[in-house]
Structures are given as C-alpha cells and as structure tokens.
Amino acid sequence: MSGGSGSRIRVRRVYDPPEEDDGTRVLVDRLWPRGISKEDAAVGLWAKDATPSKELRTWYHEDRTGGRYDAFVDRYRTELGDPDHVEAVQTLLALLREGGAVTLVTAVKDVPASHVPVLVEHLEHALDHR
Template sequence: MRATPYAYEARFRTRTPLFADEGRPDMARDSDPVRVRRAYDPVEDDDGTRILVDRLWPRGVSKERADIDLWLKDVTPSDELRSWYHHDRENRHDAFVERYRAELDDATHTEAVDRLVDLVREGGPVTLVTAAKDVADSHVPVLLDHLKHVMKRT
C-alpha cells in the first residue's frame, strides 16, 4: 500500500468514518457523520442517507438492491480524469489526487460538495456508496478529505 496523507486510505474497509483522526480509521462508529460502503455490500439499517458517489451505476446492482437515496455524479472525477487514471493507476495516483482536488474546486463540483455538506450537517448518518473494487485506491478517500476540509472551513 502506498503512503499517502489520507487517514482514510490506511486499512480501508467497507465502512470508514469521515473524521477518523483518532483510533482505527477502518472502524465506523455510530457517531461518525459519514461512512463508506461498497455498492455490492448489503444495506444496513444504520446506513442513513445512502449517496452514490460514482459517475457510472454499479454493474449488476439493481436500484432496489442498492437502495440509493441520492446519486451525486458531480462529486466524482470527470470521465476524462477517471479514464486517464484507470489506464495506469500505479504511476498516476499522485497526479490523479492533485487533478481531482482541482476538479473538486470548480463550480460544478463545488455545488455538489455543498449539497453533500448540507446533508451531513442535517444530522443522521450519511453513507457514501461506491462500486470501486479497491476503495482505498479510488476517488473516495480524496473526496472524504476534501469534504472534511470544507466542513472545517465553513
């Protein structure tokens, strides 16, 4: 596993808390405002608002099984960036993180991130759902880190 500044990438599992600055970052607690779950995992009663954070619908997962409350495509990397990254993940990870962070600061992404922040602040758990096979090596840790910083700023 490559070393990164993201607490969320270390030992990433199916549910990861947003603010895991203390303790084990791979263990979600009921008090954690944001959790992460793969689209292929069973839905749990305590998932709260389930938000799909992938640009494409998870292959082979019905809408009923996914039980998605909101699909925020605009918090995901652009098609171009996603395709570019998937062609050489090992050598492009650091550049991907930098480029995705820049995308998250553009107007389209900012509006969607603000909507996500509002949902987290409304209370109750929020579960980000992704089909990524390797969540730790996907866009999700970057999104979580960005969300954490936005929430601290505002």
C-alpha cells in the first residue's frame, strides 16, 4: 500500500516488514501498536500529536457502521489546525521538505476509512501551498 499516484508520502501498515525504500518510517497512531516491538516497527519518529484526539477517536469508533466517516474527516481537519497538532504537523512537513522518502505507518486495519488519508491530504496540500 502506498499513497495516491504521484504521492510524495508512502503509507504502510506498521506490521509489514520495513522495505529498503521506506526512508523514514513515521508512526501516525496515538497509541503504540499491540504486539510489535520498537525495533520491529523500525520507526524513526512517532507523530502521535498529529493524530486525532482521544475524544475524536472515541466518538468515531462508537459507531461501528462507518456512518460517521464524513463528519470524522471534517472534525479531524479542524483538529489539524489546533495548537495541539500544529507542532507535530510542522515536524512532518520539515521531514518531507528534506526530500528523502517518508513512509507513514499505522496499525489500523482499514486504512482508507481512517485518519491516515486525511493526514496525507493535509500534508500534501501544505507542501503544495507553501
């Protein structure tokens, strides 16, 4: 799995073994993934403050039908501009601007229905409009 076509940001599951072209692997989950050591995860940075707040995650996962995704996306986009998230987002942007490969890794099973595509879109938009 990777980012969209032409994407500068790769996306993989943290449980997948690291690949040579991963570059810097950045964990983008608020909680450390179960059952994987820090060595096996091969994570260079843990950007937990760039992820949805505990309150937003809890709210989103209360509805197992998936009917809240659009509202979740809107709320998470708003959170990404909050002071609690800005520093972590700026750190990710600085890493991306250095030009090396960056792979966002996550433990979520359904990546397309998670926060990860929203974060990728936010980062790519910021890179395109600096």
